[in-house]
Amino acid sequence: MDMITKLASQNAAVIFSKSSCCMSHATKRLFYELGVSPAIHELDQDYRGRDMELALLRLGCNPAVPTVFIGGKFVGSTQKVMSLHLDGSLVPMLKAAGAIWL
Structure with a gap:
């Protein structure tokens, strides 16, 4: 869990992903289209990936x-991110964290 917390706090926006996951792709695509350059940790390409996956499950x-994670704080999965985007909350969160400067 410490590894997740540390990685999540090193950038304004952090996505834990798998390169083969369509929902991960959709989430990354949304962030890129908003002008965000998130830190992405592909669990299926990292030697610590299984440990990180277990820690995320425990979370x-x-x-x-x-x-x-935005601003070091847990946001959630694609469903939560998309909900925040649709209700207009995502961009202000990203701005407050310093992930975008629109």
């Missing part, structure tokens, strides 16, 4: 990916 993320 309550089910499925473990994609999982998004």
